[in-house]
Amino acid sequence: MNSCNWGDYQSINARPSPSSCTFPSTRGQHSDTRVDSLCAIDMDNTESTIDDILKNIPRFRILCVGRSGVGKSSLINRVFGITEAKVSTYAPGEASIDQEFVSDENEYFVLHDSKGFEPGNNINFELAAKFLQERNDKKLLKDRLHAIWLCTETPRAGGRVLEEGEKKLLALAYKLGTPVVVVFTKYDLLEWSKRLEEEEEEKGLDEETLRTKSKMTARDALKASMGSLNRSTDVLHIRTPPCTGISVSPGYEGTIATLVDMTRTIVEERLKGDAWVTWAIAQRANLPMKIEACVDKGVNFYYRALTGITPGTGNMLLWECLAQVHQDIVTCWNFRDKNEILGGTEFKQLMLYLVQDLKGQSPTNATPSLDKIGQFVQLITASTLPIAPPVAILGLTYFFVKWVSDAVLQHIPEVEALLMAYTIDLISVLKALFDFTLKPDLAGTANWEVLKEAFEDYERSNRRKDIHDSCRSLYGTRGQFPSRDIFRQMIKTLLDQSLGLVNSGVEVETSVQ
Structure with missing residues (x-):
């Protein structure tokens, strides 16, 4: 390991340090x-x-929105390192969004679940809108909603990206200042469908070429879906929320890490204080x-x-x-x-x-x-x-x-x-x-x-x-x-050199913020 000196750190602008606590x-x-x-x-x-x-924000409060079967439970289990999340288990029409899911395996988050918004059915959206407004009116940050994951299965063959109810949810969250990330789930299935298309179109491709081409075409398809999301938010006159494609399948760990990082970024941007720290602790x-x-x-x-x-x-x-x-x-x-x-x-x-x-x-x-x-x-x-x-x-x-x-x-x-x-x-x-x-x-x-x-x-x-x-x-x-920021940066530099740490790679390099 190369030795360091003070001059290496004098020009570093580190992240401002939050206030202290007991x-x-x-x-x-x-x-x-x-x-x-x-x-x-x-x-x-x-x-x-x-x-x-942790006294101010003992648990990170997150709302997971999406139809049953979209992969919400698997996503929660993977991000928070638990085995017991069972969302969307309530009867149709039940106001389950107010119920708190708290895990014995991870005490630092609380989950709320909302079913997806079916065309022509406003009940779930009205429940979600009421919940968002009530949480936004809470005086204490710990009782407010810290983030929303709007989960939808990654579109294939030019499928619709968002339902009307989901668009209205994005508009309301933007108005209230609630952090939102749009999560395209089951991205691996999009890659697999593109692989089948490549096999059908070009017979005899070797495995490496087939894998590379299917990844590229899947990435292009996801970009198209993100473009559709951009057009929808333009019509709503709101900023496009961060969005990314994820999969909980082996080999796609980088997509989950990207979602976690993206959530931290939007939380830090939209919420004052140190909610991002509770998020960093809660996620695994x-x-x-x-x-x-x-x-x-x-x-x-x-x-x-x-x-x-x-x-x-x-x-x-x-x-x-x-x-x-x-x-x-x-x-x-x-x-x-x-x-x-x-x-x-x-x-x-x-x-x-x-x-x-x-x-x-x-x-x-x-x-x-x-x-x-x-x-x-x-x-x-x-x-x-x-x-x-x-x-x-x-x-x-x-x-x-x-x-x-x-x-x-x-x-x-x-x-x-x-x-x-x-x-x-x-x-x-x-x-x-x-x-x-x-x-x-x-x-x-x-x-x-x-x-x-x-x-x-x-x-x-x-x-x-x-x-x-x-x-x-x-x-x-x-x-x-050294100053506090330089001292902190020196520790980070030595850790990077020792552990070879870099921010987790993104399997799907099409996430936007």
Whole structure:
């Protein structure tokens, strides 16, 4: 990894940072031992960024509109990483749009469902219009509608794009300022139909040529549908909402990530505040968006604590700040973690082990005994007693533990370098955990065994050494300290270099905004 310097970042214009917020600790004091007190924290009176956002918008409220069979349930399941969404299960004429669907598998979103608008039947549209107006009149942002997905099956053979009721819904949403994305579902079926046409028209095409041509003709057909949408909105004298083609079939993951990103963009544009952050937390399909929320919110808290702007953060200790940053980042990832392993003392102390070399010397002790720590995790999970793992199995040196315990959060090279490294290390480990939990039997569920795999994958890699070397080089000259935006951008740059992250590719390069 190439080293960085301050000059690389001076001209960067980063996204403005949102306001800070409070976040109480989710774990209590375990014991009076020095090493355990590092991470078993009572933070009721300290400020954090994520908590206030989730107090204002605890769940992202989304309305999914579309006929039965269009693929709404599959789309919701894929985006939010759940298995239980069953929309459009109510009897015809029932006012199901007011009913809230809240998932036990993902607490950060609430779903409303509306059936499609059949020609000549205004009942469903009238119900939807009443719902939109009532939600728009709510005083609190958490009670308002944050986004609408207008779902329609991707047209084939020049089929109609929107019904009259759907056009009226777009006009009303535009008037109210409610974010809307038009979602063309089952895009894979359009590609398949174009493939059959190509096979019929040109016999003997090889597989690669056939696949390429069918993708191109399908893309052109989708563009034509989007052109029809543009003409409809021109007649309505409204701005064309963002639209894209998606499929939940294997190989089309990029289309889902694009929809997630498109939703974030229109939400951030139309709604004031940090609704996009709750969206980033709730969704489980767009990795770069989660990482962006992690970096923005963690760094925002750190700098507010440094300046003392937020009440209760003056002269904050380093370990308090690290624990807050840890909690923010873990929350952003939104793993299924019923035993709170990711927010637990054991994992926090393992993360401290990763960064203790930033304190001017390499640790002389052995690598943490992950198997023994795992035994303690199981013991703690099954017990109501406060139990702390022995220092001997954590891999932490007494010298480092004492320094982290006593150090005050301030603008000095070793503190800022350590915080930068901790942030990158934690995101990298959680990214590895995300990859491991993509397995069908895990479905985003965190447990100690898979966390151990993710930790070892990163701890044994050269990436950690490269990142720490870069952090040291950035803070090699005492007295040079970056602004919050530059600090955040440096973290993003190092993460990009380490993880090779780019925004998820778009399978259908015809989305418009």
